[in-house]
Amino acid sequence: MSAQVMLEATGVEVGFPVGSSLGARLRHQQHVLHAVDGVDLTVRKGEALALVGESGSGKSTLARAIAGIQRTSRGQITLDGRVLPARRPSAERRKIQMVFQDPYSSLNPRLTVGGILRELLRAHHVVPRGEVDSHARQLLRMVGLDEDAMHALPRQFSGGQRQRVAIARAIALRPELLVADEPVSALDVSVQATILNLLQELRGELGLTLLFISHNLAVVRHLCDRVAVMYMGRIIEVAPTEELFRDPRHPYTAGLLAAIPRMTARDEGEAPAVRGDPPSPLRLPTGCRFRSRCPMAQPVCAERDPQLAPPGPGSEHSAACHFAWAAQAANAAETG
């Protein structure tokens, strides 16, 4: 694994004003919903990092902030060592490309696929003018589409083919980072596999760095090298994929993994893996945000907000729970 950092987010916050009644604004009582609330995240060169979490966890907002299509209210994002300005010039935007969940609403319905790709290649001067057409065809071949697709409109394609077009468009600009937000969630299972395989191939061929946002943990385990788990605007655990699945240290991650429906029937008497509903993002519990649903919450959890931390220096695994490394610490105390 290369240790070279591609992207680094530090203390990133994204807030949305809510309840914009004039009276509240005049009294300076405007509420802000922190969809992303202080996130540190590192994406390494050439890796596939998964961002998982449930709806409202802030994973899509964070992805959009990283891609530069959502303004951050605090924090900084660096790409390849350079700080990205809040308003990104097009040369910077080109380096991070995004693939969305619904390919149909993210493709211009009135342009042919050839038109979409040509426009992009010309606007960003990716290749000399004379080579635009042949390069567009080559891109289509790379994503497994026929050259006939050049003359077709997005609506003439199936969902899976449209997602291929969206991927072709994203890789056309030779981005350093590809952000894919639930790219297979809207697709049928048999089609989902073709897109996952395509992403896998492109990673190999182009050495793509991938930030993969998903709520489907089976897909994540299949595709990604590392996983970051989000809950209520924070990253609560980061680890290499297999380690996370084998030994989750945050009780939320453990619950999330236990809640995945398996192919084999389960023990019927068992209680649900995670109880209750997520709290309102406007009325978060004090201390640890997961405490209201946590099976092992202690008084300290209400008082102190746990920070994302590894058990020791050099560890690949971090968790934001007061008791994440309690067992290790106790062992160390005994032996030491």
Place this chain on the structure above:
Amino acid sequence: MSGPASGRAQLEVSDLRVQIAGRHGVVHPVDGVSLEIAPGEATGLVGESGSGKSMTLRSILGLLPPEATVTSGKVVFDDTDLTRLPRSRLNKVRGAKIAMIFQEPMSALNPVMRVGNQIAEGPLIHLGMSRAQAARRAIELMQRVGIPDPERRFRAFPHEFSGGMRQRVMIAMALSCDPELILCDEPTTALDVTIQDQILRLLARLCRESGTSLMFVTHDLPVVAQVCHQVAVMYAGRIVERGTVSQVFSRPLHPYTLGLLRSAPDVDRPGQSLVPIGGSPPSLASPPAGCRFHPRCKFAEEDCKVSDPPLRLLDASRATACLHYERCLDEIGADT
């Protein structure tokens, strides 16, 4: 529970055909489906979008969209063919003996009616309870489905509930008249995985306790494994395979089922390679001759192109519509 005598199917769908006359001609989204549900049993109906699974479910209670009609076949429940029943008599079955749970509870609930009253409506109409009795019954049901503080929540409106809580309200409504059968149309697809886990466990437990049978439509194979004993796989308007969940998922006897199982990543099998099903589902307006899956099937022979294979019973619980189903077994054998 007062089910029919044991050994007899509670619901028997035979040779059901649904037709939609559209601008592009007549299509049959359900084309000769036969299915039996035994008392107290949970049966899953799985397939991809457009396979006809939801249409099959909806035609049982006459809830098809206006442009769709049942052209032939029977849905026999309690010795009556529901497809021939006049609306007034069908209304006595709907909600009382057969209840339904939809995917999107927000659009299935009345937004301007208090949830308690919506739950009480069934007992009021079908069981002849007084208002006070029905309200007591509603509160008791809310407690059973795990809605906290039911006396107070009785007076709340659907928008005040989270997605998971709304689905609990739907389950309470479905259970309100002690139905013999509950039809579920993707009831957890819109929910987060931890909430899905809570709802699936609740549904499975309540049906087991009350002996209610369940017909469960979903595209998600692992979800079927959590709730159902029996499963039927649909493709292009037909059932292609049927059996117990463990039989079908571990030893599929139709290449389409095999394809589905191989194209979805299984969270418990990291590192497996995903094998997509080539091609795309056929147009329902002009389905291929012979077996409808043959253009996408790698086992297809000459006979598959000509003869349209019926669903053949192999033993008491197992049926397949594949002429060469032994090939599936050879393929699985070669893997292990």
